Amino acid sequence: MASAQKYEKTDEPGATANVAQPEAYNGAQSVVETLVNSGVDVVFGNPGTSEMHFVDALDRVPGMRPVLGLFEGVATGAADGYARLAGRPAATLLHLGPGLGNGLANLHNARKAASPVVNVVGNHASWHQAYETPLASDVTGFARPVSHWVVETQSALTAAADAARAVQAARTAPGQIATLILPADSAWDPATGPAPALPTVPPSPVADHAIASAAAALREGSAAIMIRGTALYDQGLTAAGRIARLTGARLFSDTFAPRLRRGRGVPRVERMPYRAADALAALAGTRTLILVGTQAPLAFFAYPGQSTVLTPEGTRVLVLAQPHEDGSAALEALADVLGIPETALSSAASHVISAGGSLGDTWNVARLYRSVARLLPEDAIISDEAVTASFSGYELLADAAPHDILQLTGGAIGDGIPVATGAAVAAPGRRVVSLEGDGSAMYTVQALWTQAREQLDITTVVFANRSYAVLADELNRVGAHGGGHSAASMLDLHNPTINWVELAGSMGIEATSVTDGTGFDIAFAAAMRSRGPRLIEAVL
């Protein structure tokens, strides 16, 4: 370990003072400009020292909007929500392995949502990586489990081209997680300029024989179509509605879908039940299950003595479109092959809630959802992380004004508030409603601060049941008992009870607590009329 090195001497490769001058291009600037050229113009970040040149470049390159999160999970979850609404990636800006680590759970969710995301993760300068310094970390190792594409830039001269490749990877259908690791010297060394945008890889067309097979199955009858991807909210959904109306086929979405269009006048799609027995019952009698952009239903968790596969015996599974294929175009082609006129829209029984009727005096989750359904403005966005409450409440939103709903795709709680944040950035002018369990809301509660800073039109409703309610149920379902004090203490969120009005207020969010239906109606209606972020603590 003997060492005697002069401070001024820099025989380490790269440790030369060739940092770009203020007026010249550097690697960071070439990356930012390449991202903007490639259609990435929002960055959700929480930078550190190794990302300072990227931060600096934000003022030197026009067109990139920086949004600060006070925790990396906020940034990655917001990028997920942004992608679900914008249909294209935002960038994240993260600090070495640990900073990326803090963002991994929501990148896991984004990966399961097939959301395109471009992570830019700083690393130590190349020569510095040779030493065991405090922040030295295996950045690639951190990135690997959630990334489809990982590259560490080797030089400022190639940084721009790497950035263009990262965007291309993210925009490869149906959407991928691309992680570009940018060593500090690749950011500050001189570069030649931005790289041109690369062609993206759009969804592949579906082969005619797949459409013919699906058409034959639908003509046989007793078919169901299970859909994921853009076909749950674009013209593919309209086509699916036509098919369902004319053939009697049932339409399903996954239990957790990245984005769905719902509400009055929108073709009705059933949610695949969460419980295995319920899912099997839902598909009972189905001769053919036609898949569009998804897989046949699987149990969320394993349970003793239960199978993971939830397709009933005797049900044939037919793939119309794989996730990387154009499911929407396939559904439109299928409707045409079946000879269904374009006017034949689905109009599943729509029991529109009368504007003046009573919502009832009983205060519970159902009452809350009925109020949301009545008061939700046209074209709202719902970020749904209400966990236990969401299963019972979901159906009650079916007749609300048309809206998009974003669900927790990867099961990693702590996505809902960040996803709402990113969705609001992507869709200014649209009202966002964030339905949150109190346990999950605590995970990335720092996102409220970003909502306040950006003055986003988001109303967060916290279902304050003061427990990890889903776990109390799961404890029994897996065959454990949980009668004891220790187990109870791990599932219960009383002692102390979280005061959500204070918590939101501490981050600049106007908040109120309600304990009955009328109170909720008033608070929610007021929130829908106001601008900027609000929070309603619904004590249940």
Added chain:
Amino acid sequence: MASAQKYEKTDEPGATANVAQPEAYNGAQSVVETLVNSGVDVVFGNPGTSEMHFVDALDRVPGMRPVLGLFEGVATGAADGYARLAGRPAATLLHLGPGLGNGLANLHNARKAASPVVNVVGNHASWHQAYETPLASDVTGFARPVSHWVVETQSALTAAADAARAVQAARTAPGQIATLILPADSAWDPATGPAPALPTVPPSPVADHAIASAAAALREGSAAIMIRGTALYDQGLTAAGRIARLTGARLFSDTFAPRLRRGRGVPRVERMPYRAADALAALAGTRTLILVGTQAPLAFFAYPGQSTVLTPEGTRVLVLAQPHEDGSAALEALADVLGIPETALSSAASHVISAGGSLGDTWNVARLYRSVARLLPEDAIISDEAVTASFSGYELLADAAPHDILQLTGGAIGDGIPVATGAAVAAPGRRVVSLEGDGSAMYTVQALWTQAREQLDITTVVFANRSYAVLADELNRVGAHGGGHSAASMLDLHNPTINWVELAGSMGIEATSVTDGTGFDIAFAAAMRSRGPRLIEAVL
């Protein structure tokens, strides 16, 4: 993708209904009992469905204390703090890849601190892992970058033995991160019972010739000893003080050390400066740098044109003890070889703060530290994550009552409040003071809830400068400019200003805000007299 599987049919291996009956042993119970037998009797957890049998076992096995964190980074940071005080591992209980992901940053810090930690991470049941379900994740991949040891249990019958090996790995000197991945079926299937504790791997003795070489260097003069590990707070520090007193050698700690003993009457150890130029200046004229459990100083970050190695030219580096060796015993042996009597304690000029003197009217970081130094009770523990403030304030604590200080070893902010939490669990009866920057405090602010639930004697002081102050400095140091609005927006924490009194209050913590020295004196003195957690927002 055709599939037709009957729900009741379980031809998947493991999907048999052989779950252990309530009265019988299961894998989870065998793991918990093995951990307790091996000296691991606290678990910091945030469990999910796949960990429910472990949770259930907490009531069936006596001797394991569960502590709930509302975010996994709280649990892993608390395990780090616990280990630093207890000298042995706590367990963490985490939920698959994403749950582990949320805990990675603080496991990175724990790894750099050489803190022993045993992570128990649930995974899906073995047969369920074959499917792309929402929470399916590469758990081993998540674990690898921070773990010295990773094993996924293959059967309930081997789970107990794996748990014993995990504890052995964690307790291998100087302390390691061991991650045991426990599939749900290995938790619920029948097991035979706990495994016996395995022998731990204590620090190795230092060879005589290393002690002789160090003694010769000290006799030559102009030597410095740089120390990390237990020798910074146990009898090794006393020996180092004797050596310094008699030979004139200077004593250094790393810029960031896991744990140090400081205060009146404790041998004085200089902190290696954070800035490269200052570190080189500190070592100027040093003929021999003797290392005990650490490496020669390195720059924290790379900067354009600067070397990473900070040992001055002409300074010889000599290793007395490697990190896995017994540095404390080596220092004691060295003092004996040098013939230094045990009574020759270091008594570096101790300018004791007079109990009655004025601390000054100017309200700034230095004033705050002087107040802490005067009011700190005997044998307190300081968790130091004040970042920018800590560099200037550190020296001002040198004459406080004797205390232990815990620093941010891995540079991943968000460790301070959890570390304080774990330290308080490990050391009941000792007062814990958590010094926090506002930026870093927001990372794992959920830890305050755990402090309230467990009624820990922790006083958190938030340095509310409303910025990532360290980054504003770093922006200039790396040669970036940061004059623009976008860059400033990424470093500034105004708009909105966080109200720490409300934030702490929302989680059941009594809090107060102070804006001058007298106010701080009163609030801090009151906190030191009270029991349970408090928070003081120091607006600077």
